[in-house]
Amino acid sequence: MTQRRTRPTTLRAAIGTVLLLSLSATACAGSDSEGDTGAAKLTDNDIPSFTIALPSPPPSYDRATSTQPIVTGSFMSLVTEPLERVTANGSFTPALAEKVTQPDPTTIVYKLRSGVRFSDGRSLTAEDVAWSITHTATPPAQTSASVSGFKSAAVTGPLEVTVKLAGPLPKSRVDIAGATLVQEKKFATAHAKNLGTPDAIPVGTGPYEIASASASGVTLQRRGTYWGEKPKVKTLNVKVITDDNSAQLAMRSGEVNLRQLTNVKSAAQWRSIPGTKVYASPSGVVNFLAMDVTKAPFDDVHVRRAISHATDTPGLVKAAWAGQAAVLKGFVPVENLARVAGGKQNAQKFLDSLPDHALDLEKAKAELAQSGHPKGFSTTVEYVDALPASKVLALSLQQNLKPLGISITPKSVTLNAWSAKFYQHKLTGLVPAFGFTTSAQDPSSLLSLVVGKENIGPQKLNIANFTTPEIEKALPVVTTAGADAKRWAATQTLLSQIADQAPYVPLASEKSMVAIGKGFASASGTIVLDDLFNGNWALNLRATQQ
Structure with missing residues (x-):
């Protein structure tokens, strides 16, 4: 039984081919899979053991406080479950x-299943759910920025929780569905100081419980007392393999059975592994270059425009993604705008009318000459070592900006280090930002969170610290449910301000790719980004006939 959502809007910031920051869930329609498995027949047999390779260890086992919610959520969503x-x-x-019902635009009511028990034997209560939602939706939780307009979650019946919103916000139900993993309140509050560490792993109602955990990996065991349909895998192993090439070797040897590709350019290599299938699907990813408008020299609009004209996005698509990405004309994909714009054609026409920031070094020189730094300057660009595209961008900028007198020093940082600075709002200067994903249904999902005073600070997404009077006036219209014509006009204001002032340089949107090894397949016929985030990848996993 499914319920169709009428106004699906959401945000999920997921850095690095969707591996780092994921603030809520988004549905990505359409996919394809390629490999040499052919039309493999699925079985209903139990799978004794299965191993998934992650690019980094989870910073926390509590997804609400993890600086890498997809890394954490890929397995903790099977321990601590979502509401939907x-x-x-x-x-x-x-x-x-x-x-789940919405009796009015500012209220969401959750009716909970009866007879559900946590892995320690305690019964699930409405108090556990109300606490979990509040824990997710309020600071200092990293996920708090994704649940826009959250006011409260209260117990309103023996198995009923009512969420109140600050206004008629069209994406809140999707936000809560994607961000909240329910855990036992009694355990969580008793371990408030170390919740999420290996010594205090959240207690959940899911089909698995943690058997062991260390920096190198995690082992999950299937629960015999799970309330729902049991997944096929008995023992689920989570192995940390930071390097993509090492993960390929592990797949070839059978040591690893599933990996999300951190480098989509390597898809052909993965497909060449005997029996391996690569599932590819639209990701809704927005990759961009951010410039902190409050820090010199990036407080100068001419400097920002100069850098935008020195950014070789088509070259990045070719070099970093082997063409498996689409150049973004505006800050968000056209699909985000189609409904409020009255159609994709109208949305594309507007995007085509925005100021052109294509690669043009002569224009870059002219802009820099008008700035307060006509002879250039020096700055450091931190790129994530596990994400090849971010390094390609940093090196490209270094080369293109050198003739202008701008000296770029690329600096490699780890995924965990970058994400920690992001959530602490300590990323400043010139920042490659990769993997922020959006809903394909509504502009409020990401666009409304990267601008405006209300989105500046820890756990917020306005890393450019950018706003204008025009933005402050338009932002509430974009984020509030209402007439599409008014929301479209306000959306155009946000997009125009970004294009004109260049706090962000939109780059491209690449596919999400997941490789699954010989002997296994997804019963759904695909593995989309959300499946990794909410645990569906494991629930749909099947052994194939050999």
Whole structure:
């Protein structure tokens, strides 16, 4: 049984081919898979053991406080469950919430399943759910920025929780579905100081519980007392392999059975592994270059425009993604705008009218000459070592900006280090930002969170610290449910301000790719980004006939 969502809007910031920052769930429709497995027949046999390779260790086992929610969520969503899951076709599938209603635009009511027990034997209560939602939606939780307009979550019945919103916000139900993993309140509050560490792993109601955990990996065991349909895998191993090439070797040897590709350029290499299938799907990813408008020299609009004209996005698409990405004309994909714009054609026409910031070094020189730094300057660009595209961009900028007198020093940082600075709002200067994903349904999902005073600070997404009077006036219209014509006009204001002032330089959107090894396949026929985030990848996993 599924419920169709009528105004699906959401945000998920997921850095690095969707591996780092994921603030809420988004459905990505459409996919394809390639490999040499042919039309493999699925079985219903139990799978004794299965191993997934992650690019980094989880910073926390509590997804609300993890600086890498997808890394954490890929396995903790099987321990601590969501209230409902958003499927690839944009509908809701019930999980711990048996029924969800919205009696008015500012209220969401969750009716919970009865007879559900945590892995320690305690019964799931409405108090556990109300606490989990509040824990997710309020600072200092990293996920708090994704649940826009959250006011409160209260117990309103023996198995009922009512969420109140600050206004009629069109994406809140999707936000809560994607961000909240329900855990036992008693355990969490008793371990408030170290919750999420290996010594205090959250207690959940899911089909698995943690058997062991260390910096090198995690082992999950299937629960015999799980309330729902049991997944096929008995023992699920999570192995940390930071290097993509090493992960390929592990797949070839059978040591690893599933990996999300951190480098989509290597897809052909993965497909060449005997029996391996690569699932590819639209990701809704927005990759961009951010400049902190409050820090010199990036407080100068001419400097920002100069850098935008020195950014070789088509070259990046070719070099970093082997063409498996689409250049972004505006800050968000056209699909985000189609509904409020009255159609994709209208949306594209507007995007085509925005100021052109294509690669043009002569224009870059002319802009820099008008700035307060006509002879150039020096700065450091931190790129994530696990994300090849971010390094390609840093090196490209170094080369293109050198003739202008701008000296770029690329600096490699780890995924965990970058994400920690992001959530602390300590990224300043010139920042490559990769993997922020959006809903394909509504502009409020990401666009409304990267601008404006209200989105500046820890756990917020306005890393450019950018706003204008025009933005402050338009922002509430974009984020509030209402007439599409008014929301489209306000959306155009946000996009125009970004294009004109260049706090962000939109780059491209690449596919999400997941490799699965010989002997296994997804029963759904695909593995989309959300499946990694909400645990569906494991629930759909099947052994194939050999």
